[in-house]
Amino acid sequence: MFIVGIDIAKKTHVAAITDDTGKLIGKTFKVDNSVEGFNGLLQKLADISTDISQFVFGMEASGHYWLNLYTWLSDKGFTIHVINPLQSDALRRLQIRRTKTDPIDAQLIGECIRLGKYCETNLANDDMLALRDLTRQRFYLVDMAGDIKRKVISMMDRIFPEYESLFSDMFGRTSCELLKECTSPEEILALDTERLCEILRKSSKGRFKQQKADQVRERARNSFAVLLSSQSLSLLVKQMIEQLELLESQIRQIETLIEQLYAKFDCKLTKIQGMGTTLAAVILSEIGDISRFQNPKQLTAFAGLDPVIKQSGSFSATRVHMSKRGSPYLRRALWLAANTVKQWDPSFAFAYQKKMNAGKNKSQALAFITHKLLNVVFTILKNNIDYLPLFPPDFELSKLPQNFHLAT
Numbered sequence: 001m002f003i004v005g006i007d008i009a010k011k012t013h014v015a016a017i018t019d020d021t022g023k024l025i026g027k028t029f030k031v032d033n034s035v036e037g038f039n040g041l042l043q044k045l046a047d048i049s050t051d052i053s054q055f056v057f058g059m060e061a062s063g064h065y066w067l068n069l070y071t072w073l074s075d076k077g078f079t080i081h082v083i084n085p086l087q088s089d090a091l092r093r094l095q096i097r098r099t100k101t102d103p104i105d106a107q108l109i110g111e112c113i114r115l116g117k118y119c120e121t122n123l124a125n126d127d128m129l130a131l132r133d134l135t136r137q138r139f140y141l142v143d144m145a146g147d148i149k150r151k152v153i154s155m156m157d158r159i160f161p162e163y164e165s166l167f168s169d170m171f172g173r174t175s176c177e178l179l180k181e182c183t184s185p186e187e188i189l190a191l192d193t194e195r196l197c198e199i200l201r202k203s204s205k206g207r208f209k210q211q212k213a214d215q216v217r218e219r220a221r222n223s224f225a226v227l228l229s230s231q232s233l234s235l236l237v238k239q240m241i242e243q244l245e246l247l248e249s250q251i252r253q254i255e256t257l258i259e260q261l262y263a264k265f266d267c268k269l270t271k272i273q274g275m276g277t278t279l280a281a282v283i284l285s286e287i288g289d290i291s292r293f294q295n296p297k298q299l300t301a302f303a304g305l306d307p308v309i310k311q312s313g314s315f316s317a318t319r320v321h322m323s324k325r326g327s328p329y330l331r332r333a334l335w336l337a338a339n340t341v342k343q344w345d346p347s348f349a350f351a352y353q354k355k356m357n358a359g360k361n362k363s364q365a366l367a368f369i370t371h372k373l374l375n376v377v378f379t380i381l382k383n384n385i386d387y388l389p390l391f392p393p394d395f396e397l398s399k400l401p402q403n404f405h406l407a408t
Contacts, residue, residue, distance in 0.1 A: 001019070001020045001054055001055075001056060002017055002018070002019055002020075002025065002045075002048060002049065002054055002055050002056070003017070003018050003019075003020070003055075003056050003057075003058060003110045003113050003114050004016070004017050004045070004055055004056070004057045004058070004110065005017075005018070005058050005059075005106045005107055005108070005109035005110025005111070005112075005113065006031070006057065006058065006059040006069070006106060006109065007059075007060070007102045007103075007105040007106040007109065008059055008060055008065050008066045008069070009033075009065065009102070010033070010065050011032070011033050012030050012031065012032050012033065012037075013030070013031040013032075013033065013037075013069065014028055014029070014030055014031070014102035014103055014105070014106045015028065015029055015030075015031050015041065015044075015106055016028040016103060016106035016107045016109075016110055017044070017045075017048065017110075018107065018110050018111075018114065020114065022111060022114055024107065025048060026044075028102075028103035028106055028107070029044060031069075033065070033068060033069070038069070038072055042076075052076065052077055052078055053079075055078060055079070056078075056079045056080075056081065056113060057073055057078055057079065057080040057081065058080075058081045058082075058083060058109045058110055058112060058113035059080070059081075059082055059083075059109060060082070060083055060084070060109060061082050061083070061084060066082065070082065081113050083109070083112055083113075127261055127264055127265070128265075128284075128285055128288060130261060131258065131261045131262065131281055131284070131285040132285035132286065132288075134254050134257055134258050134261065134281075135258060135278070135281050135282040135285055135286075135329070135333075136329055137254060138251060138254045138255065138258065138278065139282075139329060139332070141247050141250055141251050141254070142251060144247055145244055145247040145248060145251070148240050148243055148244050148247070149170075149171055149244065151240060152170075152171075152179075152237055152240050152241065152244075153170065155233045155236060155237050156170070156183075156237065158225070158230075158233060159183065159184045159185075159225050159230045159233045159234060159237075160183065160184055160185050160188075160220070160223055160225055161223070161224060161225060162219045162220075162222075162223050162224075163219070165219075166215065166216060166219060171244065173203050173204070174200060174203040174204040174207075174208060176203075176241050176244070176245065177199055177202075177203035178199055178200065178203070178216075179237060179238065179241045180238055180241050180242065181195075181199055183233075183234040183237045183238060184225070184230045184231075184233075184234045185219075185220035185221070185223040185225055186220075186230065187234060188216060188217060188220040189217065189220050189221060193213060193217070196213045196216065196217070197209065197210055197213045200212050200213055200216075255278055258277065258278055258281045259277050259278075259281075261281070262277055262280065262281040262284070265284060266384065267280065267284050267381070268380050268384070268385065268386050268387060269283060269284060269377060269380060269381075269387075271380075271386050271387040272337075272341055272345060272373075272376065272380075272387045273341065273344040273345040273389075274337070274340040274341035274342075274343060274344030274345055274348075275337055275340070275341060276337075276340070279333045279336055279337045279340075280337075282329060282330070282332075282333035283330060283333050283334065283337070283377060284381075286327045286329050286330035286333065287299065287302075287330065287377075287381065290378070290381040290382050293378065293382075295378075296374065296375045296378045296379075299374060299377075299378050300371065300374055301325075301326060302326045302327065302330070303326045303327060303330045303331050303334060303374060304325045304326030304327065304328070304330075304331050305326070305331060305334070305367075305370060305371060305374060334370050334373055334374055334377075335366070335370055337373060338366060338369040338370040338372075338373045339366060341369070341373060342366070342369050342401075343401075345389055346389060346391070346395075346397070346400060347389035347390055347391050347395070348369055348372065348373070348389075349400045349401055350391070350392070350395050350396075350399060350400060351368065351369060351372060351392075352365050352366070352368075352369050352401065353399055353400060353401045354399075355368050355369075356401075
């Protein structure tokens with residue numbers, strides 16, 4: 001048997017072929033990420049043996065660059081093992097000289113396969129991959145929209161600091177329509193009163209009328225604003241509001257597709273009170289095949305929620321932190337979901353309040369709830385069962401936090 005370890009890269013991979021004793025066959029060689037490069041790889045293998053069953057491939061799940069080679073080799077009938085980069089990195093630490101080059105990495109990957117010291121990374125089906133891509137893109141757009149909002153607030157603090165108090169939501173429909181028309185106090189005062197009333201009335205569907213227009217003009221007239229560069233800042237704010245509206249439109253479009261794809265899976269995560277479809281889709285797509293995990297601890301490590309334990313001799317660290325070595329998207333979705341679930345599910349709300357009463361701060365209590373939620377997610381996905389809240393013996397409805405929403 002021959003093992004082909006491949007160090008994945010964007011344009012050019014590096015391959016190393018070893019036998020079942022770990023001896024390198026020939027020299028390491030480059031494989032271009034193209035049809036010509038793949039055919040060259042086939043020729044290298046044919047020079048050793050024409051029986052494809054004699055070859056076993058190993059590669060790391062590095063971003064998305066491994067997918068083309070993986071699918072191409074799968075179509076040819078080769079046996080392929082995709083491993084986590086952390087596993088080959090652990091083998092590298094055993095060496096006295098921790099040299100890191102592409103040829104050495106290719107040999108280390110092959111050695112992981114030969115020794116059997118790896119955990120398989122399975123390729124998800126098309127719907128699962130599409131769901132993962134959509135949810136990750138949504139996070140990207142949401143972060144971009146949040147960054148734009150922070151910049152708009154910063155600029156408005158300079159050109160019209162009183163504006164933020166005029167509306168309950170600076171980025172609501174009425175406020176955005178007004179900001180697209182006029183941003184600085186000078187522009188608002190120069191705007192015709194009837195036009196100002198029309199903007200407010202149409203965008204608020206009749207909620208704001210003459211009284212609100214008078215309030216806006218009064219704040220603009222008495223604004224304590226920085227006059228320097230007000231025209232240029234006003235232009236930037238208007239552009240960013242337009243960008244924000246485009247991003248929010250794209251987010252809504254993606255959320256619609258996420259709901260449609262999520263509906264194809266027999267997933268019961270939304271049975272948890274407070275768990276929305278979008279976050280459930282993130283959790284499902286990032287976990288993928290739940291059969292990869294034998295117990296909740298393995299899933300906890302995959303999410304990066306496991307603690308970093310430091311102990312040596314009689315010393316044992318009293319303060320530990322999350323490893324954060326797993327999927328950042330899964331960890332973020334679980335954290336956001338836990339923050340909502342604790343307000344709607346009585347068992348989670350009680351557990352959260354119990355930790356707060358024990359002297360934990362909000363972050364520590366929420367971290368506990370996130371772990372609890374991950375255990376519930378594991379049970380639901382592993383057994384494909386509906387969620388039923390479990391209440392401890394000391395549960396009392398009166399002990400729930402004040403912000404808890406009792407479902408009717």
